[in-house]
Amino acid sequence: APDLPVANVKAHLSQLQSIATANGGNRAHGRTGYRASLDYVKAKLDAAGFTTTIQQFTSSSRTGYNLIADWPGGDTPRVVMAGSPLDSVTAGPGINDNGSGSAAVLETALAVSRAGLQPTRHLRFAWWGAEELGMVGSRYYVNNLSSTNRSRISAYLNFDMIGSPNPGYFVYDDDPTIEQTFKTYFSGLGVPTEIETEGDGRSDHAPFKNVGIPVGGLFSGADYVKTSAQAAKWGGTAGQPFDRCYHSSCDTIANLNDTALDRNADALAYAVWTLSS
Numbered sequence: 001a002p003d004l005p006v007a008n009v010k011a012h013l014s015q016l017q018s019i020a021t022a023n024g025g026n027r028a029h030g031r032t033g034y035r036a037s038l039d040y041v042k043a044k045l046d047a048a049g050f051t052t053t054i055q056q057f058t059s060s061s062r063t064g065y066n067l068i069a070d071w072p073g074g075d076t077p078r079v080v081m082a083g084s085p086l087d088s089v090t091a092g093p094g095i096n097d098n099g100s101g102s103a104a105v106l107e108t109a110l111a112v113s114r115a116g117l118q119p120t121r122h123l124r125f126a127w128w129g130a131e132e133l134g135m136v137g138s139r140y141y142v143n144n145l146s147s148t149n150r151s152r153i154s155a156y157l158n159f160d161m162i163g164s165p166n167p168g169y170f171v172y173d174d175d176p177t178i179e180q181t182f183k184t185y186f187s188g189l190g191v192p193t194e195i196e197t198e199g200d201g202r203s204d205h206a207p208f209k210n211v212g213i214p215v216g217g218l219f220s221g222a223d224y225v226k227t228s229a230q231a232a233k234w235g236g237t238a239g240q241p242f243d244r245c246y247h248s249s250c251d252t253i254a255n256l257n258d259t260a261l262d263r264n265a266d267a268l269a270y271a272v273w274t275l276s277s
């Protein structure tokens, strides 16, 4: 798997920041900044040879959109998906929550294209709308899968907040194989991880898990406070939240830890390469 240049991930985040700034300061469901974010991601994927689909839905009487990108080839009865919520809250630009996951999933997809990867399994990437309203977009996608298409999804990987300024390294403890894939990557870096406990059912992996699809993912922490034990192994500041700008106007391009962003993006790429071949 490639080492994703964190500069590329940051470039996507700078674009999302500009989009928020140009659209009333946010990228929230039902606002112009959300659709502009989706259009940015879609344009990159179309140029890289993906087959993209926009899926519309309604939530709180506003139109929402999911973006699905299929990498042509691979054995379609066995689909590996990687996705992330793309919408912010209305309070701010949502760069860590969740531009960070969205940008890392995008850069992984672009790396697949650059490599001309020919995985044995079919690769599908997704950016979800209205996650902040209760995983509305991802639930709409799962509910509208035929039972055949649902049974074809062998894994769904979720990335929601992976660049927190006072980062922790949390791995979802849902599917053991997926969990071990991430743990193997981080042990190769010499970075200790913890089980993600803050978010069961609190992000876009939940609708997939609810229908029995194996899920996993990474998380760098939100409004919980980093303990001194965690600061001892990860650095950062004990007694402070992992992301003090969670759901706030200060969740801007300055609200990131580049090391966490890079490590998590590289772990994402490693898992996509590993699980799809």
Ligand code: DTR
Pocket (backbone or CB within 6 Å): 097, 098, 131, 132, 160, 161, 196, 198, 199, 200, 202, 203, 219, 222
């Ligand atoms: N659902 C995210 C934040 C969040 C809180 N806990 C977790 C755990 C795992 C993933 C994400 C989260 C949001 O509020 O946008």
Ligand code: ZN
Pocket (backbone or CB within 6 Å): 003, 004, 005, 006, 262, 263, 266
């Ligand atoms: Zn990297």
Ligand code: ZN
Pocket (backbone or CB within 6 Å): 089, 097, 132, 247
């Ligand atoms: Zn959020």
